[in-house]
Amino acid sequence: MKTTHVPVQIGLIGVALGLLCSGSAARSESSALIDRIKAVSSEGQGNEAAAKAWRELVRQGPGALLELLTALNDAKPIAANWLRSAVDAVAERALADNVALPAARLEQFVRDTSNAGPSRRLAYEWLARADSAIAERLLPGMLNDPGAELRRDAVARELAGARQLLERGDNAGASASLQALFKAARDRDQVEQIAKDLKSLNVAVDIRGHYGLITEWMLIGPFDNRGGQGFAEVFSPEKGVDLKAASKGKNGAEVHWFGYQAQDPLGLVDLNKAIGKNMGATAYAFATAIAPVECPVEIRAGSNNAVKMFLNGKLIYFREEYHHGMRMDQHTSTGTLKAGRNEILIKVCQNEQVDDWAQTWSFQLRVCDSLGGAVPMAVAAAGVNDVNDAAAPKKGQP
Amino acid sequence: MRQWLANAWFGLLVAMSTSLSAFAGDWTQFRGPKGTGVSDETGLPVRWGPDENIRWQAALPGRGLSGPVVVGQRVFVTACSGPLQERLHVLCLDSPSGKRLWERQLWATGHTMCHPKTCMAAPTPVSDGERLFALFATGDLAALDLDGNLLWYRSLAQDYPTIGNNVGMAASPILCQGVLIVPLECPGESFVAGIDKATGRNRWKVERRRDLNWVTPFLFHNGDRDDVLIQSANEITAYDPQTGVKRWNFEQTGLSNIPSPMTDGRLLLIPASDQFLALRPGTDGSKPTVVWRSSKLKAPFASPVVYQDRVYAVNGAEVVNCVDAIEGKLVWQSKRLSGPFSASPVAADGKLYLVSEKGTTTVLDITSEPRVLATNRLEETFLASPAIAGGALYLRSDARLYCIGEKTKAGKDKATRMR
Numbered sequence: 150m151k152t153t154h155v156p157v158q159i160g161l162i163g164v165a166l167g168l169l170c171s172g173s174a175a176r177s178e179s180s181a182l183i184d185r186i187k188a189v190s191s192e193g194q195g196n197e198a199a200a201k202a203w204r205e206l207v208r209q210g211p212g213a214l215l216e217l218l219t220a221l222n223d224a225k226p227i228a229a230n231w232l233r234s235a236v237d238a239v240a241e242r243a244l245a246d247n248v249a250l251p252a253a254r255l256e257q258f259v260r261d262t263s264n265a266g267p268s269r270r271l272a273y274e275w276l277a278r279a280d281s282a283i284a285e286r287l288l289p290g291m292l293n294d295p296g297a298e299l300r301r302d303a304v305a306r307e308l309a310g311a312r313q314l315l316e317r318g319d320n321a322g323a324s325a326s327l328q329a330l331f332k333a334a335r336d337r338d339q340v341e342q343i344a345k346d347l348k349s350l351n352v353a354v355d356i357r358g359h360y361g362l363i364t365e366w367m368l369i370g371p372f373d374n375r376g377g378q379g380f381a382e383v384f385s386p387e388k389g390v391d392l393k394a395a396s397k398g399k400n401g402a403e404v405h406w407f408g409y410q411a412q413d414p415l416g417l418v419d420l421n422k423a424i425g426k427n428m429g430a431t432a433y434a435f436a437t438a439i440a441p442v443e444c445p446v447e448i449r450a451g452s453n454n455a456v457k458m459f460l461n462g463k464l465i466y467f468r469e470e471y472h473h474g475m476r477m478d479q480h481t482s483t484g485t486l487k488a489g490r491n492e493i494l495i496k497v498c499q500n501e502q503v504d505d506w507a508q509t510w511s512f513q514l515r516v517c518d519s520l521g522g523a524v525p526m527a528v529a530a531a532g533v534n535d536v537n538d539a540a541a542p543k544k545g546q547p
Numbered sequence: 548m549r550q551w552l553a554n555a556w557f558g559l560l561v562a563m564s565t566s567l568s569a570f571a572g573d574w575t576q577f578r579g580p581k582g583t584g585v586s587d588e589t590g591l592p593v594r595w596g597p598d599e600n601i602r603w604q605a606a607l608p609g610r611g612l613s614g615p616v617v618v619g620q621r622v623f624v625t626a627c628s629g630p631l632q633e634r635l636h637v638l639c640l641d642s643p644s645g646k647r648l649w650e651r652q653l654w655a656t657g658h659t660m661c662h663p664k665t666c667m668a669a670p671t672p673v674s675d676g677e678r679l680f681a682l683f684a685t686g687d688l689a690a691l692d693l694d695g696n697l698l699w700y701r702s703l704a705q706d707y708p709t710i711g712n713n714v715g716m717a718a719s720p721i722l723c724q725g726v727l728i729v730p731l732e733c734p735g736e737s738f739v740a741g742i743d744k745a746t747g748r749n750r751w752k753v754e755r756r757r758d759l760n761w762v763t764p765f766l767f768h769n770g771d772r773d774d775v776l777i778q779s780a781n782e783i784t785a786y787d788p789q790t791g792v793k794r795w796n797f798e799q800t801g802l803s804n805i806p807s808p809m810t811d812g813r814l815l816l817i818p819a820s821d822q823f824l825a826l827r828p829g830t831d832g833s834k835p836t837v838v839w840r841s842s843k844l845k846a847p848f849a850s851p852v853v854y855q856d857r858v859y860a861v862n863g864a865e866v867v868n869c870v871d872a873i874e875g876k877l878v879w880q881s882k883r884l885s886g887p888f889s890a891s892p893v894a895a896d897g898k899l900y901l902v903s904e905k906g907t908t909t910v911l912d913i914t915s916e917p918r919v920l921a922t923n924r925l926e927e928t929f930l931a932s933p934a935i936a937g938g939a940l941y942l943r944s945d946a947r948l949y950c951i952g953e954k955t956k957a958g959k960d961k962a963t964r965m966r
Binding site for chain 2: 189191192193194196197199200203204207226227229230231233234235237238241267298301336337338467468469470471473474475476479
């Protein structure tokens with residue numbers, strides 16, 4: 150009996166090995182194709198090879214989905230759009246042909262928070278097209294998800310529930326739910342809606358702290374920006390901040406650093422009030438952030454004016470555009486807070502436009518994680534000539 | 548035999564050329580195949596409403612000021628979605644039924660801030676009949692074949708990080724001689740690029756003045772050559788589409804930086820802030836000369852239309868002015884229409900279609916004195932310029948794409964069966 154089974158067993162082992170090898174070969178082939186897509190670089194280099202690889206990966210069908218999604222985890226922005234469009238094409242064509250997606254593996258991929266937020270979200274969206282129950286199955290556990298969009302949907306789902314509690318008059322239940330949601334929410338529309346609902350229940354929340362907005366600054370100015378020349382000019386604060394030193398400002402006047410605390414609900418610093426109305430002028434704002442541990446951060450600013458941002462003396466962002474609109478976080482850059490003391494400097498230039506709508510000279514700035522949540526740090530109040538913008542003194546004005 | 552072979556070869560070439568390029572009657576780019584807002588279609592609907600002459604309507608995944616593009620039996624449209632407009636969509640629909648054939652999405656790689664009125668899906672895509680080139684205000688630029696296969700992709704914001712403006716980019720790309728002309732004039736790195744439509748790589752890139760500009764480039768057939776015209780607030784410049792070499796430049800302050808220039812085939816017709824100019828370009832490459840100026844014709848936002856030797860423009864008071872294209876003399880002025888207008892008007896079959904932001908389309912008979920034939924209402928926000936193809940108008944709102952036309956026999960049969 151045994152002898153008769155040997156060839157069968159050998160055959161089965163052979164088939165298994167063959168399958169393994171062919172699976173491995175397919176993976177290897179997919180990996181090579183993905184590598185070609187990831188090799189795309191600036192100004193369209195690598196486009197032709199990537200297009201061929203894209204077609205071949207799409208031709209492989211749903212079997213390529215997990216590998217494509219995994220490849221998205223660390224893809225750079227250009228390659229990411231190649232890969233995500235391949236995922237879309239594969240899944241769309243499979244569903245059109247009534248070919249099942251690998252639902253269990255996709256769900257596992259979504260649940261695995263070691264995968265990147267955007268790739269998990271993409272997998273989730275295709276799962277949701279095939280399985281309408283997926284949202285109810287996954288979102289309840291995603292209130293603090295590291296992926297922005299999954300977290301947003303989870304917050305939206307819970308928020309709908311909290312508002313139902315409000316409508317039913319269950320204020321205690323609604324308050325508890327809303328307070329938990331406030332901690333979880335990151336997108337501005339949700340944060341502010343939740344804060345508004347909480348306010349209706351007489352629960353105060355710290356929006357500025359939630360966002361990581363810096364409200365205590367040291368300011369100096371005005372320096373010159375006539376003819377727009379000041380944006381490129383390196384004034385003394387850019388060479389190193391010495392809060393006790395005077396600087397030569399616009400028209401040769403001596404200017405000094407002074408403390409300033411923004412009272413605005415979203416941390417807006419009105420430089421026209423703080424420094425004085427000036428056209429063709431430049432101001433600097435400086436803050437010290439003490440971080441308990443090294444951490445990657447995003448430094449995000451809003452301003453109608455031309456800005457440069459520096460972290461620990463290094464230029465991390467610039468945009469020379471005036472009076473085309475202001476939005477919180479419109480200027481975003483990344484950096485790393487080192488453990489201990491960090492210096493944050495923003496340069497804000499005002500031009501000389503005479504239009505009524507071109508008179509604002511202001512900024513707001515926050516330090517947050519990639520989702521927009523505050524990071525653990527303390528902003529050191531400089532304590533030199535602190536003033537409050539309600540009083541609007543104009544220290545430093547020549 | 549030789550003649551037969553020659554005929555067969557010619558026939559094959561004709562067949563290939565028709566299969567490999569846009570058909571006459573397609574609407575392939577911003578303001579149609581010639582960029583003039585004019586269609587040769589006849590038999591277009593005059594009246595429509597929620598229960599009349601709507602062949603189909605399709606929900607869109609997000610907003611867009613981009614106009615629809617129609618190639619054969621496919622309609623393409625772009626959209627953007629997400630709390631910060633970070634999702635960019637390219638959609639393909641079946642033009643007879645409105646069924647979605649495919650959708651591709653991109654993640655925005657550039658700046659998504661803009662004025663609330665506009666959005667990241669502002670530039671209209673362009674097609675050569677085989678491929679679709681979709682540019683977004685973020686600087687994301689994708690080339691797809693008509694079946695949704697990605698041919699190439701560029702993140703212009705990764706390549707040139709300071710592009711964009713905080714109001715929102717909106718100028719559309721055009722095609723000329725195998726080159727995709729991509730306008731990116733802005734307060735940052737300001738340029739126009741000629742991109743190889745097959746590979747997505749730059750053929751040329753010319754620096755432009757750092758300023759806001761929303762004018763879509765215009766292709767002018769100047770004698771035996773093509774000039775790509777780039778109009779901005781202070782100048783209009785003609786470039787060689789193959790090399791980007793400047794051919795001529797016409798400086799004039801106060802030119803429009805929103806509506807696009809056009810031609811009647813002879814003159815260049817240039818909107819400016821307080822007037823309208825007609826230029827005759829020199830065929831030897833010399834600077835153009837001014838043929839006429841009209842202070843009566845103003846086009847502050849929507850691009851004008853040149854149709855049958857007349858120029859039509861809707862002014863800020865929502866009045867259409869008509870001047871003759873030869874001398875610039877005022878022919879007539881309409882009564883105030885139901886505006887305001889962001890969408891550029893289109894002309895076909897002796898009619899001018901003006902789509903207001905509030906969803907009212909005024910159909911003007913322009914065969915002689917202006918006569919309002921109909922005011923058709925769809926209660927949505929419409930900012931995109933319409934398309935005309937296949938006996939239908941395509942109107943794109945913030946939420947839907949409408950195919951307006953008399954029901955085809957197939958459609959009527961289907962409706963009867965459904966009843």
